[in-house]
Amino acid sequence: MLRLRNVDTFYGNIQALRGICLNIEEGEIVTLIGANGAGKTTTLMTICGVIPPLSGTIRFRDKPIQHLPPNKIVRMGISQVPEGRLIFPQLTVMENLELGAYLRTDKENIGKDLDYIFSLFPILAERAKQQGGTLSGGEQQMLAISRALMGRPTLLLLDEPSLGLAPIIIRQIFDIIKKVNEDGTTVFLVEQNANQALKIAHRGYVIENGAIMLEDSAERLLKNEAVRKAYLGI
Amino acid sequence: MNSELQYFFELVFSGITKGSIYALIALGYTMVYGIIELINFAHGEIYMIGAFTGLIVAGLLGIFGFPLLGVLAIAVICAIIWCAAYGYTIEKVAYRPLRNAPRLSPLISAIGMSIFLQNYVQLAQTSDFLPFPQLIPDFEFLDSIAYIVSSTDVVIIVLSAVVMTALHCFIKYTNMGKAMRATAQNRKMAMLLGIDADSIISVTFVIGSALAAIGGVLIASRMGSIDAYIGFLAGMKAFTAAVLGGIGSIPGAMFGGLVLGCCENLAAGYISSDYADVFAFLILVLILTFRPSGIFGRAPVQKV
Numbered sequence: 355m356l357r358l359r360n361v362d363t364f365y366g367n368i369q370a371l372r373g374i375c376l377n378i379e380e381g382e383i384v385t386l387i388g389a390n391g392a393g394k395t396t397t398l399m400t401i402c403g404v405i406p407p408l409s410g411t412i413r414f415r416d417k418p419i420q421h422l423p424p425n426k427i428v429r430m431g432i433s434q435v436p437e438g439r440l441i442f443p444q445l446t447v448m449e450n451l452e453l454g455a456y457l458r459t460d461k462e463n464i465g466k467d468l469d470y471i472f473s474l475f476p477i478l479a480e481r482a483k484q485q486g487g488t489l490s491g492g493e494q495q496m497l498a499i500s501r502a503l504m505g506r507p508t509l510l511l512l513d514e515p516s517l518g519l520a521p522i523i524i525r526q527i528f529d530i531i532k533k534v535n536e537d538g539t540t541v542f543l544v545e546q547n548a549n550q551a552l553k554i555a556h557r558g559y560v561i562e563n564g565a566i567m568l569e570d571s572a573e574r575l576l577k578n579e580a581v582r583k584a585y586l587g588i
Numbered sequence: 589m590n591s592e593l594q595y596f597f598e599l600v601f602s603g604i605t606k607g608s609i610y611a612l613i614a615l616g617y618t619m620v621y622g623i624i625e626l627i628n629f630a631h632g633e634i635y636m637i638g639a640f641t642g643l644i645v646a647g648l649l650g651i652f653g654f655p656l657l658g659v660l661a662i663a664v665i666c667a668i669i670w671c672a673a674y675g676y677t678i679e680k681v682a683y684r685p686l687r688n689a690p691r692l693s694p695l696i697s698a699i700g701m702s703i704f705l706q707n708y709v710q711l712a713q714t715s716d717f718l719p720f721p722q723l724i725p726d727f728e729f730l731d732s733i734a735y736i737v738s739s740t741d742v743v744i745i746v747l748s749a750v751v752m753t754a755l756h757c758f759i760k761y762t763n764m765g766k767a768m769r770a771t772a773q774n775r776k777m778a779m780l781l782g783i784d785a786d787s788i789i790s791v792t793f794v795i796g797s798a799l800a801a802i803g804g805v806l807i808a809s810r811m812g813s814i815d816a817y818i819g820f821l822a823g824m825k826a827f828t829a830a831v832l833g834g835i836g837s838i839p840g841a842m843f844g845g846l847v848l849g850c851c852e853n854l855a856a857g858y859i860s861s862d863y864a865d866v867f868a869f870l871i872l873v874l875i876l877t878f879r880p881s882g883i884f885g886r887a888p889v890q891k892v
């Protein structure tokens with residue numbers, strides 16, 4: 355579904371991604387784990403066209419997208435839940451959700467999708483008229499995921515959804531990610547929280563200093579000695 | 589009504605009239621600032637170009653003997669279109685190439701654009717004052733209140749209110765309006781939702797310029813003469829109004845304009861007309877010193 359080949363991305367003269375290659379197949383949950391500054395966020399921003407790569411190819415459903423602007427890429431069915439959630443603080447929860455559906459032309463189905471989202475996160479229905487900035491961290495994360503889902507993506511990118519949240523909320527968020535995947539959305543999950551991520555993922559990649567170091571099934575990565583030492587704190 | 593009170597109301601109503609125009613112009617400053625954090629110094633010149641466009645169109649139509657209201661409507665529409673084209677182009681040539689440059693660069697570009705437009709109009713038209721025809725008709729049914737507020741002023745106040753209400757509804761309820769607010773709050777996130785930030789920025793300049801054009805034609809008709817430099821003072825006043833309301837805030841610009849117009853007029857009426865401008869800029873200095881975020885300005889939002 356998504357293929358990155360030899361992707362190099364720079365910030366000025368600083369190279370943040372070095373020859374990234376990775377595949378995501380339809381229906382999978384794939385996770386990308388790595389330490390702070392390894393290049394996880396850059397990978398997602400490169401896929402979305404916010405920071406286009408200097409070289410390499412990115413194909414989505416066999417179409418090259420590496421030179422497309424973000425709005426064209428989103429239109430093809432890729433939504434992102436960015437690091438830090440980036441809720442619009444002075445828009446209401448409902449407006450945040452409506453903007454998730456900004457590019458959609460099937461306006462008649464939006465109501466149905468709102469119902470789906472409110473069934474996943476009933477708290478958002480209660481908070482619909484509140485400003486996004488007044489939500490708690492966990493609620494903001496739920497809103498960020500819901501906003502991305504309102505775009506009806508076929509590929510959902512998540513950047514450290516567990517960051518800064520209480521363990522009980524993290525479990526809830528990961529359950530929802532799994533459910534969303536079971537309902538038919540392919541998921542690319544970026545995490546530092548390797549343990550949780552590998553538990554729900556099918557496959558995983560490990561990124562260090564902007565380069566992919568390891569690629570394996572989630573099960574085997576969980577057992578991998580080097581991964582356990584570096585990312586699971588065991 | 590005793591004459592003291594009548595004088596007071598006269599001052600207030602003509603203050604509201606001026607204030608409505610300041611508000612129309614201030615909206616352009618505040619919307620542009622809200623979205624790209626740039627003080628568009630060329631905005632006052634857009635207003636001036638609106639007044640000139642109105643003058644030229646009115647002159648042409650006058651020859652053919654159009655009715656007054658028709659002339660006003662056509663003059664305003666032409667000014668809107670012409671100024672919108674200017675606003676769109678200015679953003680494209682003077683600001684967009686500097687989008688990622690240090691903040692001072694687009695600011696200097698804005699000042700350059702302002703000076704350029706002033707001189708261009710002066711060369712293309714004239715540097716003298718030009719008489720501007722009275723385009724706003726006197727409505728008879730307003731005669732009964734004519735001793736405190738003129739028919740012209742009522743038309744300006746009502747038109748401005750209608751335009752600003754329309755803008756408010758546009759920003760609040762339409763998809764494009766929501767996208768504008770989203771882009772102002774977080775451009776990167778807006779892009780991740782598929783909002784084309786460049787076209788949203790263009791639309792912002794187009795709307796701001798259209799509002800300034802309306803202000804330009806209306807006030808020129810009230811003042812009775814224009815020259816190539818009216819944009820400077822009006823621009824500074826409107827900028828003051830925007831800062832007073834809280835730069836970046838749309839209701840703030842509307843409110844700031846009205847407050848500024850009234851304060852200025854009362855100062856002129858009760859102290860001396862020489863003080864009107866002094867008073868306006870005194871307000872600017874006080875606001876910048878004591879409450880730089882303005883009346884409606886929010887403390888900067890913490891980005892997690």
Ligand SMILES: Nc1ncnc2c1ncn2[C@@H]1O[C@H](COP(=O)(O)OP(=O)(O)O)[C@@H](O)[C@H]1O
Pocket residue numbers: 365368369370388389390391392393394395396397
């Ligand atoms: N805006 C930026 N300008 C310059 N360097 C950046 C910028 N953003 C990230 N980097 C650098 O790129 C590298 C990868 O960062 P990032 O993708 O944010 O890592 P991660 O998400 O894995 O923590 C880091 O070395 C970081 O310092």
Ligand SMILES: [Mg+2]
Pocket residue numbers: 391394395396437
């Ligand atoms: Mg990151």
